[in-house]
Amino acid sequence: MENAEIAKVLREMGDILEIKGADSFKIRAFQNAARSIEFAAEEVFSLYQKEGLKGLMKIPGIGQGIAERVEELLKKGKLAEFEQLKGKIPKGELEITTIPGIGPKLAKRLYQKLKTKSIDDLEKKLQKISPDKLSGIHLKEKSIAKILKGIAVLRKVSGRKVLPFAEPIAREIVEKLKSRPEVRKADVVGSLRRWKETVGDIDIIAASKKPRETIEFFVKLPFWSEILAKGDTKATVVHQEGIQVDLEILPRQKYGSLLQHFTGSKEHNVALRIWAEKRGFSVSEHGIKITQNLKLKSQNYNLKLKTFKKEKLILCSTEEEVYKTLGMDWIPPELRENQGEIEAALKHNLPNLIQQKDIKGDLQMHTNWTDGKSTIEEMAKEAKKMGYQYIAITDHSKGLSIAHGLDGKKILKQIEEIRKAEKKIGGIKILAGTEVNINADGSLDHLDKTLEKLDVVIAAVHSSLEQSREKMTKRVLSALRNPNVDILAHPSARLLGRRDEIEIDLEAVFREAAKNKVILEINAFPDRLDLKDVYIMEAQKFGCKFIINTDSHHTSHLKLMRYGVAQARRGWLEKKDVLNTLGLNELLKRWKR
Numbered sequence: 001m002e003n004a005e006i007a008k009v010l011r012e013m014g015d016i017l018e019i020k021g022a023d024s025f026k027i028r029a030f031q032n033a034a035r036s037i038e039f040a041a042e043e044v045f046s047l048y049q050k051e052g053l054k055g056l057m058k059i060p061g062i063g064q065g066i067a068e069r070v071e072e073l074l075k076k077g078k079l080a081e082f083e084q085l086k087g088k089i090p091k092g093e094l095e096i097t098t099i100p101g102i103g104p105k106l107a108k109r110l111y112q113k114l115k116t117k118s119i120d121d122l123e124k125k126l127q128k129i130s131p132d133k134l135s136g137i138h139l140k141e142k143s144i145a146k147i148l149k150g151i152a153v154l155r156k157v158s159g160r161k162v163l164p165f166a167e168p169i170a171r172e173i174v175e176k177l178k179s180r181p182e183v184r185k186a187d188v189v190g191s192l193r194r195w196k197e198t199v200g201d202i203d204i205i206a207a208s209k210k211p212r213e214t215i216e217f218f219v220k221l222p223f224w225s226e227i228l229a230k231g232d233t234k235a236t237v238v239h240q241e242g243i244q245v246d247l248e249i250l251p252r253q254k255y256g257s258l259l260q261h262f263t264g265s266k267e268h269n270v271a272l273r274i275w276a277e278k279r280g281f282s283v284s285e286h287g288i289k290i291t292q293n294l295k296l297k298s299q300n301y302n303l304k305l306k307t308f309k310k311e312k313l314i315l316c317s318t319e320e321e322v323y324k325t326l327g328m329d330w331i332p333p334e335l336r337e338n339q340g341e342i343e344a345a346l347k348h349n350l351p352n353l354i355q356q357k358d359i360k361g362d363l364q365m366h367t368n369w370t371d372g373k374s375t376i377e378e379m380a381k382e383a384k385k386m387g388y389q390y391i392a393i394t395d396h397s398k399g400l401s402i403a404h405g406l407d408g409k410k411i412l413k414q415i416e417e418i419r420k421a422e423k424k425i426g427g428i429k430i431l432a433g434t435e436v437n438i439n440a441d442g443s444l445d446h447l448d449k450t451l452e453k454l455d456v457v458i459a460a461v462h463s464s465l466e467q468s469r470e471k472m473t474k475r476v477l478s479a480l481r482n483p484n485v486d487i488l489a490h491p492s493a494r495l496l497g498r499r500d501e502i503e504i505d506l507e508a509v510f511r512e513a514a515k516n517k518v519i520l521e522i523n524a525f526p527d528r529l530d531l532k533d534v535y536i537m538e539a540q541k542f543g544c545k546f547i548i549n550t551d552s553h554h555t556s557h558l559k560l561m562r563y564g565v566a567q568a569r570r571g572w573l574e575k576k577d578v579l580n581t582l583g584l585n586e587l588l589k590r591w592k593r
Contacts, residue, residue: 001045001073002241004165007038009073009082010066015097016085018104032061032371035527037070038165040556048074060373060554092117100499101150123151146466153500160198161243162496164526164563167192169239170202173223177247180217182210184252189262194333195566197529198496201244205262211249218247254286256316260323261285267338268331275342276326288314288325334569339537353569356562358581361390363456364435364489364521364549365558369414370395370404372553376414376421380430382555389584390429392456393418397445399437399463406434408450415453429584431455435489440464442478444485451484458521460489461502469503476504480512486591487547488513490523490530498527506535510542519579520544522571524564525551536571547579 014030036059037044047055048071056067073079086094093111095118097104114129116122126144170188177186186206192199208214211233219227219235224245226238233249250258261269261284273283282289290312316322320330328345332353335341344350365379366372374382376393383391395414396405406414415432422430433456437445444451444459451457459479467475479485491509492501513520520539523530528551531539536546548564550557568578575581582590 001077003037003040003044004241006044006070006073007034009079010034010037010069012094013069013079013082013085015094015104015107016082016089019089019093019097019108020085029061029063029066033059033066033070036060036062036373036554038526042556044070045074058373060557061371092121095119096122098154099147099150100153100495100497101146119151119154123148150500154497160200160497162526163192163195163197163199163529163566164560165241166199166202166243167195167563169223169241169243170204170245173202173221173245174204176221177204177206177214177218180208180214182213183208185255187259189259190264193263194265194336195563195570197532197567199243201246202239203262204245204247205250205255205258206247207252207255208249214249215247253315253317256318256321257283257287258285260316260319263319263333263336265337268336268341271338271342272326279326281326283322283326286313287316288322290314332569334566335572337533337570339534339572351572351574354565354573354575354578354581356565358575358578359388359548359561359565360583361388361392361429361580361587362550362552362558362561363390363392363431363433363487363547363580364394364458364523365391365552366395366435367393369406369410374553374555376417376430377425378555379552379558380421380425380428382558384425384428386558388428390431390587392431392433394433394435394456394458397434397436399439399445405437405445408447411446411450412453433458435460436485437462438475438479440467440475442475444479444482448482448484451482454484456486457484458487458489459485461493465493465499465502467503469505472502473505473508476509477512480509480516480518483516485516485518487519487521487549489521489549490528490551491520492530492532492535494528494530496527496529506538507542510539510544513539514543517545519547522546522548522564522567523551524548524560524562524567525557526560526563529563529567531567531571533567533570536568536573540572540577545579546573546577549580 010030011034014027014034017030018027040059044056053067053071056062056070057064069079090111093107096102096107096110096116099119110116110122114122114125116125126148170192174186174188177183184207186204187193188202189205190203192202206214215230215232215235219230219237223239224237225240228236228238235247237245239245276283280291282291314325316325323330323345329348329350331341331345331350341350362383367374367376367379380391398405398407411434418430418432432454434446434454435458438459438461439445461476480488494501520531522536546568548561548568550560550564552558579587579590
């Protein structure tokens with residue numbers, strides 16, 4: 001049984017327990033375990049084979065009770081307790097819980113009131129029913145609209161996987177293909193190569209001297225649950241983790257044009273073709289064709305002759321040749337969304353995008369003091385091993401009781417432990433911080449006198465997510481005006497595929513953050529990737545600065561940084577825009593406090 005399947009069972013188990021009114025800590029335990037397993041760095045089955053039950057308990061959020069249930073799933077392929085509980089819950093009621101914004105309790109009330117058989121049935125009934133008939137379950141017109149919006153979001157992301165789920169799978173497949181002697185090139189293409197936050201499937205292209213042999217090798221890889229199609233140059237399979245993978249073998253001499261074409265985006269390719277047509281070129285996956293006799297300056301175009309005959313086809317074996325032939329700089333895949341990248345490439349004015357190697361530290365992580373699994377020392381040692389100069393320990397504040405948040409006294413005690421750990425480990429600065437909850441009224445979940453003692457204060461919205469746009473905006477702006485706040489974490493509060501963004505005026509937030517020198521976080525955790533690219537670009541216009549954090553709850557999560565970096569690149573960020581590219585001394589000089 002694969003990680004995604006195990007996570008699905010545990011998540012549904014938590015939903016069923018909530019419907020039945022079970023203890024909130026037990027419900028949270030299943031939800032946390034599902035999240036940890038879904039994004040675990042290692043296959044749970046492999047870990048169990050090597051270390052048994054003890055190995056399972058090393059996964060963040062997995063105690064003995066849940067570890068034993070996972071063991072049963074791995075051994076038998078099903079969980080008796082889950083099947084028994086599931087049998088007692090109507091199918092329609094359980095299905096409703098998958099709608100973003102609907103918790104198990106509301107799902108139960110909706111089912112009891114409307115007798116819904118499915119999500120489609122619920123949608124039809126909500127579109128026809130008047131709000132006064134739903135007064136018994138406290139649903140107003142605005143709430144109905146929110147549920148309908150949640151259904152639309154669910155349909156939009158249905159079948160899509162978050163980037164950090166698909167990327168490691170794709171990387172492993174490409175590495176296997178590249179190990180073959182007949183394979184000259186192999187690349188992931190499509191939205192995954194552009195590091196888009198969610199992907200529908202995995203598309204791979206390759207150049208091979210022996211296409212049939214490569215296809216045969218591909219379909220025999222031990223990753224597939226099903227082979228959907230196999231030809232001489234193409235194959236389509238389904239990975240054991242439930243995502244479709246397509247491989248196509250392509251001619252080497254056209255590889256650059258094909259790589260550019262299949263990478264997309266559609267909007268980028270259309271804009272590129274329109275631009276080219278106006279200048280006498282026709283761009284396609286086969287190459288670049290000259291559609292009229294041209295006289296071009298050789299320094300502006302990568303063509304050997306100064307005069308070119310009509311209908312001449314230029315083959316491009318690399319992507320660089322495609323763009324250079326058109327007089328442009330090569331455009332990084334992350335920027336190919338028709339957001340002004342073509343114009344910038346023509347003017348040789350593309351950003352020098354941030355890279356993983358630029359990151360010097362990570363300033364949001366949680367330990368076993370709250371809902372993390374690793375100790376302060378373990379997190380620091382792992383970060384030091386990664387070459388970081390500094391980290392910040394930012395456990396939750398008291399208001400987030402479900403995450404065992406710390407009160408003022410415990411914060412002071414933790415500061416002492418952090419200082420001791422820093423001296424003991426050496427070679428890495430450990431900043432004492434907190435992820436403080438922004439209360440519904442805009443106040444912070446710790447007293448100012450407590451926050452003043454910390455090195456880093458991260459403010460975030462975790463509760464009362466249903467507030468109106470006006471109230472939510474006022475709430476966050478109030479927090480940004482607190483002189484103790486350094487960073488605003490995951491500003492839109494979304495959870496990909498599970499929770500839509502909060503209603504908030506982000507322009508006002510960006511303006512206030514820039515004014516008060518509060519740093520905007522790009523959260524790298526797999527189901528957040530928040531801020532998203534378009535918001536990063538918008539925030540830059542207001543002069544905002546950014547920080548990329550992993551929101552780690554275990555040492556293995558520290559490696560998620562690359563997804564935050566990818567999100568920053570999609571937002572056109574350079575090294576100078578991101579604070580945790582600074583060395584320790586420079587960071588401390590630039591730090592607001």
